[in-house]
Amino acid sequence: MTPPPTDKVVPLDELGDLVADGESVAFGGGWFANHPMAAVRQLIRAGRKDIHAITVVGSVDMDLLAAAGVLGHLSFSMVTLEAFGLAPNVRKAIETASVPFTEYTGLGLLIGLEAQGRGMPFLPYRGPFGSDLPARYPEIYATTTCPFTGEELTAVRALQPDVAIVHALRCDAEGNAQWDGTSGPDVDMAKAARRVIVTCEEIVDRSVIAQNPHMTKLPGYYVDAVVEAPFGAHPTSHIPRYSMDAWELMDYAGQAGTDEFGGYVDRIRSESEDDYRARVLTGRDVVLAALVDAAETLEGANL
Amino acid sequence: MTAYDVHELMVTRVAAEVDEDGVTVMGSFTPLAYASYMLAKLTHAPNAYLVGFDAVGMAPIQLSFTGAEAAAYKGAVCRWGMLTEINSIHLSNHGGVEAVSSAQFDGDGAINLSTIGPFDKPKVRLPGGAGAAEVIKMYRKMIAYFGNHNSRTLVDKVEFVTGTRWKVGAEARRKAGLQPGPIIVVTNLAVLVKDEDGEPFRIESVHPGVDPQMVVENTGFALDVPSEVPTTAEPTEQQLELLRNRIDPFGTVKFDFLSGKERLPYLKGILDAEWKRAEARVR
Secondary structure (H helix, E strand, O other): OOOOOOOOEOOHHHHHHHOOOOOEEEEOOEOOEOOOHHHHHHHHHOOOOOEEEEEEEEOHHHHHHHHOOOEEEEEEEEEOOHHHOOOHHHHHHHHOOOOOEEEOOHHHHHHHHHHHHOOOOEEEEOOOOOOOHHHHOOOOEEEEEOOOOOOEEEEEEOOOOOEEEEEEEEEOOOOOEEOOOOOOOHHHHHHHOOEEEEEEEEEOOHHHHHHOHHHEEEOHHHOOEEEEOOOOOOOOEEOOOEOOOHHHHHHHHHHHOOOOHHHHHHHHHHOOHHHHHHHHHOOOHHHHHHHHHHOOEOOOOOO | OOOOOHHHHHHHHHHHHOOOOOEEEEOOOOHHHHHHHHHHHHOOOOOOEEEEOOEEOOOOEOOOOOOHHHHHHHOOOEEOOHHHHHHHHHOOOOEOEEEEOOOEEEOOOEEEOOEEOOOOOOOEEOOOOOOHHHHHHHOOEEEEEEOOOOOOOEEOOOOOOOEEOOOOOHHHHHHOOOOOOOEEEEEOOEEEEEOOOOOOEEEEEEOOOOOHHHHHHOOOOOEEOOOOOOEOOOOOHHHHHHHHHHHOOOOHHHHOOOOHHHHHHHHHHHHHHHHHHHHHHHO
């Protein structure tokens, strides 16, 4: 007889219990795409603090964590609000030296995760020669040589987050997670972390996953918890479901550097994720989905 | 000759460098770079191989702030993730033409996207370089573009080297296992080129109406000024038609060329147009 499938489903309002204060947490997504924002909001609601956040290309996720006082350390290769400017709360945290930080080179950070994911203490690569960053972090970057040719290479130390949190399109109760758009660093963060939380647009039956197994980028044996969070990347995008919410982001960027911003964070703290969706997404959800449909490719002109 | 804005000339000049050799990974939506690649794909380089977000082998797309990512996936032939792209394109020397911009850039081809002021307690904490620290070294051609050519951006030495071209000359690059290729700087005033270590950038061309001396005065690093400096080719009618009507009808490229006060209302205007087009599909 087949044993019943493992059930790792956890409600979103218990997500805060899965992360302890002081732990390192890698957050998936990149740019304004697919950050696990429902999880970010829930960590804020749970009052988590002293979290060492790890991001490859962070945006509103890192800025909101900084604003809410969740961060104890920030490791990143980039944090930006792109068209809406520099990330004001991350800037403030670093410029006032109130949050210690580690600035990785982008490839170095991902190769550090790759090393951990395949059980290596470090990996060599043709690194950021000439950059001032490696010398700042001798505990992360070193110089090594090819044992066969003597070529000088950069060694980057394995990076093991305590937790990785990534947002998928759909996932079953065992944690088999599928993406159809931007997955960015999600899979490699998950492979490197001690524990993995997958939030997803919808939890589906295993048979739905098995219909399109080529879309499963993270198999369930890596995953510890599965959390359903519709619009869980909002206000960043989850393609092909919805585009980034540029209007919410513009609103965010307009307030984020001001003294009144405490109110924005307090409101997120005091409402549930259902309240958040009702407040921000009512009437807007269909337009964010339509923005994906409206996006156009161009037929070759080549006149 | 149709009147044009300098950002349109910059797009056509960057597009002219885009060819069908190698692969280009575009990260986030950077309008000028995206427009240049799309223009090349619609004209002289239809087989230019592009990756946008995790969409590999993407079709040319119409630019928009909210739709560029979705559009990238619509015509793409493959989906990867960041690490696969790094290992399969950047580090394996398949990188073709990389266009970047930065807060500071210097005569060695170094960029600063990290800090103004002390690293540990900066005056301005910049966004960070993402993959640029490694990538500007690996790609065959490095293009750096700046909408405001001045000596605060184009400096003698960057305050902090986030990344650098490292080896510039063809022979030095080959010896280091890198593809040979130049650094090309495209600004609102001129085009600068460097293809040898130990030699300064030279002015390749000035844009119409710009005096070479003005370029020298606004550049913080030494320049080689040839006795005859050609004028940068102006955009053609066909290029302007493609840019304005097909590639960038919302006007996203111009946004990066606006000054402080104009930016937010202009951005709101674009987003309003993007919203209305989408809303019309569901109302």
